[in-house]
Amino acid sequence: MEDEFLEHRYNINRRHFLGKIGLGLGSAALSATLLPKLFDGIGGGEQEALAGVTHFAPKAKRIIMLFQNGAPSQLESFDYKPLLNKMYDQDLPESIRQGQRLTGMTSGQERFPLVGSIFDFKQHGQAGTWVSDLFPNIAKITDDICVIKSMHTDAINHDPALTFMQTGSQIGGRPGMGSWLSYGLGSENENLPAFCVLLSKGQGNGQGVYSKLWSNGFLDSMHQGVKFSASEDPVLYLNNPDGMSKDERRIMLDQLSLLNQMNYEKFGDPEIITKIKQYEMAYRMQTAVPELTDMSKEPDHIIKLYGSDCLTPGTYAANCLLARNLSESGVRFVQLYHQGWDQHANLVGDMPGQALDVDRASAALITDLKQRGLLNETLVIWGGEFGRTNYCQGTLSETNYGRDHHPKAYSIWMAGGGVKAGMSHGETDEFGYNIVKDPVSVHDLHATILHLMGLDHEKLTYKHLGRRFRLTDVEGEIVKDILA
Amino acid sequence: MIQLQKLVAGFIFFTLCILTFLLVFESYVDIPKWLWPLGRMHPLVLHFPVALVFLLGILSFSKSKIEEKSYEGIQQFLLHFTGLTASLTALMGFFLSQESSGSDLLALHKWTGAGVAYLVYVLILTVDKRSIYNGVLIITLGTTVYAGHLGAGLTHGTNFLLEPLMASEQKEITAESPIYENMVAPIFAKKCAGCHNSEKHKGELDMSSYAKILKGGEDGFVWEAGNADKSEIIKRHFLPLDDDHHMPPEGKPQLTDIELALIYQWIENGADTSRSIANLEETDTLFSTANVVMNQMNLANHKAKYEFDFADQDVIKGLNNPNRSVNQITPASPAISANIYVRARYQKEFLTELLEISEQIISLNMVNLPIEDDELSVIGQFVNLEKLILNGTNITGKTLSDLKACTKLKSLALSSTKVTASINNDLAEFKSLEEIFIWNTEIDKAGFKSLAEQFPQLEIFLGYSSADEPPLKLDIPSIGDSNKKGRVRGVNEEINFESNLPGTNIHFTIDGSEPDSTSPIYKEPILFNAGMVIKTIACKESWLCSDVKPYSFITQGIQVDTAYILTRPSESYHKITKDFDATRLIDQAVCEEGNLTHDKGFAYIGEPLIMIADMGAKPKQIEQVVVSYFINTGSVVFPPKKITVYGGNNKNNLTVIANFSPTPLTKEVSYSSSLATVSFEKQNFRYYKVKIETLIVPKWSGRTGEVSDVFVDEIFFY
Structure with missing residues (x-):
C-alpha cells in the first residue's frame, strides 16, 4: 500500500514535471514566433520603414547639400595656418606625417615642401571665423554658419571618398543620403521627387560624378534621386509631345496603369507598383515643375543676390536658385554637385575661378532662406569629399603650387535647421595636417544630419541580404556640440 | 477551486x-x-x-x-x-x-x-x-x-511628482518679479557659474550666489554699481575674443546681445537686486530690455507644451493628398504642420478642409499660392497657429485682422505680397509675434521704420537689399543657339547673341576696337565673314557692364571624307576605346572658346598626334591646314611644338609639303583657345597627313623638363 502511494506520488511528480516542461517548451515555441531573426537566418519578414514618421522632434525638415566635388582645399578656404607660410618650402616633418599613406600622385615625390595659402585670411563676424579672401560673400554670413574644421574620411581617392560621403560606404551600391531620407521621412510634396540632383561644372580640374551617388541602392526605386538637366528644360521629356493634350495624356496613363496593375497581379513585383507611382508623379510634375523652374518672375534684387549667372541654366548659381525653389516646395533633399575642385597643380590659377563660381550663390542661398523664414527648418551643408595636403604636389614656385588629396583633416560648413550658428568646431594642428580637437568622421556627420532630421541613425535600417543596413553602417556618434 | x-x-x-x-x-x-x-x-x-x-x-x-x-x-x-x-x-x-x-x-x-x-x-x-x-x-x-x-x-516626466514643489523655478515672471533674481542671475548661472562656482572658482571668483559675487575675485569686484563701463564683467566682454581676459572665454557660449544689454543696463541702473519692471520708469532702457527678456523667458517656459488633443489619425490621413501634406510634427505631439502645394491646381477647399483639424495646426505653409484676402478668415480659425507662411500669395493685408484669434502666432511671412503699411494696426493683436517677413511688398522704407518703432521686440525681415552694395558685373553675352552652332560658321551665316538677364543691351564692334556702352547695340543677327572677330559687352542700368568678350569665329573647312588617327591619344583625359574615332577632329565643331571639353578632341602627352585625312575620290584644292587647340599653362596644356603636313595620293607614301611651329609662349596663359595655320601651295592630293608634336615645358614655368600636353579639338582644311 505504502509503495503504491509512493508510486502515485512519483507519478504525480513525473506528470507534474512533464507538464511544466511542456508549458515551458510551449512558451518558448510561442515566443520564438516573435523572434524571426533567431531561428530564421534568411529572415522573410521585411520590416517596412514608417515613411513620414520621425523618431523624435526634427530640427530640420529639408536638406540642401552644396557638394564641392573634387575636394576644395581647406587651407585656402577655412582652415587658416600661418605656420605654413612661415615654413614655406621646408619639408613636412615626419613627426607630423607619421607615415600617413599618400596617393600614387605624390608618394614618389622626393620631398614634401610645405606651402601656405597664397590668399590672405581674415576673421569675420561676431564669432571671428577665419575665411580666406577667395570667399568674400561666405565671409559675410559667418554668423549664420557653423564651420567644422575637423572632418576626416577613410578614403584617399575621389571615387571612394565621394561614394563614402554620399552613401556611407566607399563601395557603390548603397542608397545615397537623399534616398535614405526619402525612405525614412517620405515626401513632403508628392508633386516632386523627394530627392533631386543638380549638377554644375567649374573651369578647374574636374572629377566625375556618377549616378550611383544618387542611386536608391537596395531601397525601393521610388527613393532614387532625380537628376535635373542643366538646360532650359530641367526635367527632360516632362512636357507632352506635340499634338498630345493633357486629357489624352491622362487617359493614356490611366490605361497604362491598368495594364501595369494586371502585370503586378500576375508577377507580384513591387517595382511595377513603383512604376505606376512614378508615372503618376511625373504627371503631377508636369504642372509643378514649370512653376519652380520659371525664374522670370524673380525680382531684380534676388537676381543681384545670387549674381547674374543665376539666370544661365546649368551654372552653380542657377542651381542654388533652383534648389531654393525646390526646397521651398518641400523637396526633402536637394543635392548639388559643383565639379572642378581638384587642384593638384595650378591651384593659384584654378581656385579663384572655382571660388567665384560658388561664393556668391552659396552665401545668397543662406541669406535667401533666412529672409523667407526657411533657414531654421532647412539644413544647408557645404563641403567636399576630403581635404588637400599642406605640402606642394609637383613644382613649388613663388606664384603657383598644387596640393594632393588629404583625408586626415578638412573643413566643411553647415547652416540652418538645428545647427549652432556662428561657431567653429574642431581644430587641426599648426600644420593643418592632423586633427587635434573634436574629430568628426563621415559617419558622425551622417548621424548628426539624420538626428537633425528627427531620425535615429541606429534605427533607420533596411533589411537586405540577411542584414540590416544603416547609412552609418555600425558607427557614427552625433556631434552634440554643434546642435543648437 | x-x-x-x-x-x-x-x-x-x-x-x-x-x-x-x-x-x-x-x-x-x-x-x-x-x-x-x-x-x-x-x-x-x-x-x-x-x-x-x-x-x-x-x-x-x-x-x-x-x-x-x-x-x-x-x-x-x-x-x-x-x-x-x-x-x-x-x-x-x-x-x-x-x-x-x-x-x-x-x-x-x-x-x-x-x-x-x-x-x-x-x-x-x-x-x-x-x-x-x-x-x-x-x-x-x-x-x-x-x-x-x-x-x-x-x-x-521624471520630475512629475515633485514638480509642484519645484514650480517656483518655472513660475511666470511678472512685472513685480525682481529683475536680478529672475533674469540676470539665470544668465550668470548659465554662462559664468560653470567655471566660477564654489568648487571651481577660477580667478578666485565664485558666481554661484549674489553674496559671493559681491566678494569679487582676484582682479577685484565684478561690477561697479551705476557704472557699467567701468565694471570688470562688461569690460571683459568687449576685449577681443582671443584675449585671455575675455569672458566668457573663447570657445564657450558668449553673451547674446540681449543678455549683455540686460546686464549692462541693470548695473547702470544701480545693480539693485530689488529692482523690478514695475518700479522702473517706462523711459528707462532697462524697462524695455527687461520686458523683452521676460516675454522670452515666459515663452520658453511654455514652449512646446500643447494642451489640445491629438487629431484622429484617419482624419489626418484623409487630409493628405498630392496637393497637401498634413503631418504631426512628431508622433508624440498632437501639433500638426500643414503645407499646400502647386499654384496651378489650388482650390479653396484645400484650405477649408483643414478646419477639421483647426485646433491642432500650428504651422501652415501656403507659399506662392493664389490665396485671396477673404481666405484669411479661414486661417483665423486655426487658433493655435504659430507659424504662417503666405509669401508670394495674392493677399493685400486688408483682412489681416481676420487672424486676430491666432494669438499664439510667432512667425508671419508676408513677403512678395501686396500688403501695405496699414498692417501696423493689426499686428498689435498678435501678442506672441516674434518675427515678420515683409520684403518685396508695398511697404516702403518709411513704413518699415514706423513698424520697427511701433514694435521694438519684433524681428522684422526686410530682405536682402542690393542698395548698399557696389553694383555687380553682368555676365558676358553668349552666342545664341550655341549648342547647335558653336564658333564654326559658313560665310553669310547668321550669328546671334543673347544675354541671360532680360533688358540687357549687348554692344559690339567688328573692327577690333574695344566696345563700351556707346558702341552699336546688337539688334539683329550679324552675317558672318571669314575670320570675323566680334567683340561684345553687356550693359544694363544699375549693373556694371560685363567684361568685354571677343568671339572669334572660324570659317567652315572643306569636308574631309574620312580620317584615321595613327597614334594613341593620352588616357589621362578620358578613356580611349580600342578603335578611337577621328571624326571629332574633322566634324567642324570646336570647344567653346577657352573651355576644354574632353569629347570634342584628343590630348597627347609626349607622343605626337598623327592623323591621315582622306579627301575622297574627287579631292578639292587645299592650300591651308588650320589646327585648333587649347592652352592652359597652369595645367601643362601648351601649344604644339611643330605641325607638319604631308600630302600624296598614295596613303602609304606621303611627302612633306609644309610645316609650321607656333611661337613659343613666354608667360602663363590660362583657358585660351588658339589656331595655328600651315599654308602651302594649292594641292589636289587625295590624302593629307598632319603630324602635331608636343614640346618640353619651357623653363620660365618652373616645371623644367616636363613634357607638355597638347589638346587638339579640330583640324580644318581650306
Missing part, C-alpha cells in the same frame, strides 16, 4: 517563461504590428498588480484578525490573481518597450517591472514558508513602488 488555481499557476509559469525567453533574446525580437495594441494596454493593466501587491501586504499584516482557513483561501486567491496580472503586465510592458527607443529609464523600468512579476511567482511558491514569504513580500512591495515610480517618470 484547486483545479483553477493550478491552471492559473501554470499559466503564470507559461507567461513568465515567454517573458524570460524574450528578455534573453531581446536583441532579436521583432514585435509584429498586430501585437502592438496588446503592448499598449500595459498602462491599463498595470494598476491591477500594483493594487493587488499592496492588498497582499495588508492581508499579511491583518493575519491575526482573520480566521485561518479564510485567510489561506483569500491569500491563495489573491496571490494567483496578482501573479496573473503581474506577469501579463510585464509581458505587455515588454511589447510596449520595443516600440520606442531604449532610454536608461525605460531599461530600469523594464527590469524592475519584470522583477515584480518574478517575485510574485516566488511568493506563490513560498507561501508555505512564512519567514521567506514575508521577506519576499517586503521586497516585492518595494520593487513595485520603485517600478511604478519609474513608469510614471516615463509617461509624465
